[in-house]
Amino acid sequence: MRSLSGPLLALALTVSLAHAQTAPPAAPAAPGAAAPRAPRTPGAPGAPGAARPSPFASATPQPVFPIPPALSGPVTFNCGVAKKGTTAVTASSVYSESAAGWDIKTTPKVEGGICSSDKPFYFSMALPEGNYRITVAFGGNEESVNTVRTEARRLTLEGVAVKAKATVTKSFDVNTRVAEYNNPDGTPSKVRLKSREYGNLNWDNKLTIEFNGTNPSFHSIEITPLVGAKAEPVVYLAGDSTMVDQDTDPGASWGQQLPRFFLPGIVIANHAESGETSASFQGELRFAKVMSIIKPGDYFFMQFNHNDQKPGAVPLDRYKQILADFAKQVRAKGATPVIVTAQHRRTFDASGHVTNSLAEYPQAARDVAAANNIALVDLTAMSKVLYEAEGPEGSKHLFNGTDITHFDNYGAYELARCIVHGIREAKIPIAKFLDPTVPDFDPAKFDPFEKFTLPGSPNGRRPGGPPLPVDDQL
Numbered sequence: 001m002r003s004l005s006g007p008l009l010a011l012a013l014t015v016s017l018a019h020a021q022t023a024p025p026a027a028p029a030a031p032g033a034a035a036p037r038a039p040r041t042p043g044a045p046g047a048p049g050a051a052r053p054s055p056f057a058s059a060t061p062q063p064v065f066p067i068p069p070a071l072s073g074p075v076t077f078n079c080g081v082a083k084k085g086t087t088a089v090t091a092s093s094v095y096s097e098s099a100a101g102w103d104i105k106t107t108p109k110v111e112g113g114i115c116s117s118d119k120p121f122y123f124s125m126a127l128p129e130g131n132y133r134i135t136v137a138f139g140g141n142e143e144s145v146n147t148v149r150t151e152a153r154r155l156t157l158e159g160v161a162v163k164a165k166a167t168v169t170k171s172f173d174v175n176t177r178v179a180e181y182n183n184p185d186g187t188p189s190k191v192r193l194k195s196r197e198y199g200n201l202n203w204d205n206k207l208t209i210e211f212n213g214t215n216p217s218f219h220s221i222e223i224t225p226l227v228g229a230k231a232e233p234v235v236y237l238a239g240d241s242t243m244v245d246q247d248t249d250p251g252a253s254w255g256q257q258l259p260r261f262f263l264p265g266i267v268i269a270n271h272a273e274s275g276e277t278s279a280s281f282q283g284e285l286r287f288a289k290v291m292s293i294i295k296p297g298d299y300f301f302m303q304f305n306h307n308d309q310k311p312g313a314v315p316l317d318r319y320k321q322i323l324a325d326f327a328k329q330v331r332a333k334g335a336t337p338v339i340v341t342a343q344h345r346r347t348f349d350a351s352g353h354v355t356n357s358l359a360e361y362p363q364a365a366r367d368v369a370a371a372n373n374i375a376l377v378d379l380t381a382m383s384k385v386l387y388e389a390e391g392p393e394g395s396k397h398l399f400n401g402t403d404i405t406h407f408d409n410y411g412a413y414e415l416a417r418c419i420v421h422g423i424r425e426a427k428i429p430i431a432k433f434l435d436p437t438v439p440d441f442d443p444a445k446f447d448p449f450e451k452f453t454l455p456g457s458p459n460g461r462r463p464g465g466p467p468l469p470v471d472d473q474l
Contacts, residue, residue, distance in 0.1 A: 078113070079110050080110055089110065090110050091109065104459055104462070114140045118215060125207050129205070130225060131231070131232060132223055134174060135170070135171040135221070135224070136157075137218060150174045152202045153249075155256065157170055157172055173265070175267045175269040178205055179191040179203055183292070190285070199247075212455050226267070237269065238287070238301065238302045239340070240272060240304065241274035241406060242303070242306060242405065242406065243255035246406075250400055250408040251406060253415075254418070262433050272303075278304040278319055278323060278326075291333065294333045300335055302340065304319070306358070339368060340377045343379045343380065343383035344356070345358075346404040362378075366378070377426060386418065386444070397411070413447070413454060418441060
């Protein structure tokens with residue numbers, strides 16, 4: 001492992017971006033020349049069959065983040081005093097674009113080789129888009145129970161218990177991303193982010209780690225770029241707000257909780273966004289972004305329904321065509337498509353049975369999966385079992401306040417367990433990466449709400465970012 005103390009850190013951070021960037025930036029246009037135009041593809045604005053622009057898309061110029069240098073190898077940060085081959089972090093190590101450190105206006109106590117606090121705190125490092133292995137040596141002078149989230153509140157480690165003066169080392173893998181990408185012909189393009197995404201910790205050139213729990217404490221953090229021989233399969237998630245990385249507590253989604261259930265060896269990249277339909281996922285260039293970086297051996301999980309079924313949104317035949325087209329393009333990249341049927345809303349009849357508010361779309365998704373030999377995770381069926389087992393009153397605990405569609409941490413966690421069960425049941429190869437310490441899940445035998453102890457996450461947004469809109473963005 002190389003040393004990154006003092007001037008060597010600056011030297012190390014000037015290495016090539018080749019490992020983490022998907023393609024080189026386009027050359028600047030000559031003075032007076034027109035900007036290069038991306039090719040018109042089906043589903044892109046202005047193309048035949050294009051989706052209507054999202055009502056939530058913003059005309060405000062998107063923020064631009066400087067591209068930081070890529071890592072050429074692992075970097076280690078030690079609490080207090082740097083050891084050979086590591087960099088010290090102290091209480092005054094505040095994050096900036098040129099230095100890793102404490103972020104989002106939080107600072108732990110750094111003493112005796114231990115970083116600890118009685119409340120959540122954040123550590124960030126400027127890094128380019130890519131996948132990274134994070135290894136943390138937990139422990140302190142007191143007993144601690146450590147929960148870790150990354151980026152916009154993605155759950156990655158849960159309840160790591162460490163006795164006083166002991167050390168427990170854990171690793172997890174994380175994806176970072178930016179809106180920019182290159183089209184197949186090399187011309188630059190960019191995801192059409194909504195204004196609500198501008199302050200989101202997912203869309204910037206840095207990695208952010210949240211340390212939470214009871215007396216969260218650690219000795220060191222190692223960050224390793226997963227490139228070259230270390231590259232791993234990536235699971236891309238595409239969907240709406242029931243799947244997105246929700247910004248603020250207590251809102252959460254199953255896509256946001258899913259990384260917790262996987263061991264190192266596979267990366268979860270959640271590209272779902274509030275308000276999306278299958279068509280707008282094309283029109284806002286989110287699908288094109290994924291296609292620009294997806295590789296053989298990766299996976300593409302798609303769950304669309306809640307917004308597609310709305311009046312004037314995506315007709316059923318068009319919905320089926322889009323899902324089949326997504327699968328075809330994913331397979332052309334050597335990756336594996338997976339269709340997830342949408343979870344029910346919390347709507348019950350007088351006898352306590354869930355009523356179908358999703359119209360014919362779940363069955364249409366099943367039909368597409370069957371006709372095209374696509375793996376299927378039937379979350380519609382599993383959520384019905386779960387909600388009815390909890391009952392009309394008990395199932396309220398799954399949802400965020402009086403909302404009947406969006407989940408809190410408990411509901412998102414239970415639905416993520418349903419997804420994990422569906423992965424096992426469908427014999428999807430990524431099942432080999434599931435955490436074996438978590439038993440398989442029966443939706444009829446849910447985790448009791450009274451015993452659910454996942455700590456809330458304070459923030460998934462940058463300070464100074466725009467406030468979230470009040471719209472109910474599915």
